Amino acid sequence: MRFTTSTLRSAMRFLALWACAIVMVLATLGIMERQRLVRELTVKSEGLHRLASQRADQHDAHLTALSAILVASEEARQDLLIEVAATITRFYPRIVSVNALSLEPARPDIQTPFALGAQDATRVRDIALQSTGALQIAPSTVDVDRYLLVKRSPNSQAARYALALNINAAALVASDDPFWQRPSVSHRLLSPQGDVPTGGLATGDATFSKTIGSASQPLILETALRIRTADLLPNGTVLVATALAML
Known part of the structure; x- marks a missing residue:
């Protein structure tokens, strides 16, 4: 025992x-x-x-190019701006629309087919008028998945347009x-x-x-x-x- x-x-x-x-x-x-x-x-x-940072830098480059076209053509070649904007939205589908909104009542707006709504357009103009030169972002009032990137053109107190990219943040x-x-x-x-x-x-x-x-x-x-525990300790x-x- x-x-x-x-x-x-x-x-x-x-x-x-x-x-x-x-x-x-x-x-x-x-x-x-x-x-x-x-x-x-x-x-x-x-x-x-890194990928998102590179894409964001592309947005800056697009706005710089669009502003240069506006200034150089003195608004005489709106068709050129629209053509470049169409190319941008085709190759960069996260950019929903490109818009050049006049800051002077006598000047017409230049917008791609997906034009901004009235609230977003007003917001873009206000941002451009208050700008000190740096690009600014603001959430879209139409779609929570989008944001607006705004630049005044020319980039001075004599700005005539508010340039805006309407960007799909998820993309x-x-x-x-x-x-x-x-x-x-x-x-x-x-x-x-x-x-x-x-x-x-x-x-x-x-x-x-x-x-x-x-x-x-x-x-x-x-x-x-x-x-989960199963992720840390699978059966094997x-x-x-x-x-x-x-x-």
């Missing part, structure tokens, strides 16, 4: 140590997997941030990378004023936040990753941990 009790106690101690070993191995593997997932979110977010951070299609991953853009032009951000266990590298469009890219990992603990 004494031998049997001693053997039972030894077996129980062995099982306890074996269970502790499994727990330790699983905990270590879970921590390593979590660190890998966080690194992946950071790397992918940095890549999306600014669109990506073909399958990573962003995962249901556990979400991302959005946030304006400096706190407006959210690209929808909500899901609650995440890992997050990333960084301002777009654009002086004219200082939008904040936020990303999040939801990490549990089996491997159990096998390692038995060695």
Whole structure:
């Protein structure tokens, strides 16, 4: 009986140590997997941030070119401006429309087919009239997914037009990378004023936040990753941990 009790106690101690070993191995593997997932979110977010920054810089270049056309042609070649605007919207579909709104009642507006609504047009003119030279952004009153990038032309107190790009913010951070299609991953853009032009951000266990590298469009890219226990310890990992603990 004494031998049997001693053997039972030894077996129980062995099982306890074996269970502790499994727990330790699983905990270590879970921590390593979590660190890998966080690194992946950071790397992918940095890549999306660079892409969005490059696209934002293109917007600045477009407005500079359009303003140069307006000034050089002295408004005599409205057809040229419309043609260039059509090319921009065709090759950069995130730019919904290009508009040159007159700041003087006697001058006509120059707008592409997707003209701005009355509220947005008034907002664009007000921004241009109050401008000190820098490009300005404002949320669209028509579509929460869009924002307006405004420049006065010429860029002086003698400005005659308010140039505006109507931009789809969701398209600014669109990506073909399958990573962003995962249901556990979400991302959005946030304006400096706190407006959210690209929808909500899901609650995440890992997050990333960084301002777009654009002086004219200082939008904040936020990303999040939801990490479940199953992501950290899939069935295959549990089996491997159990096998390692038995060695």
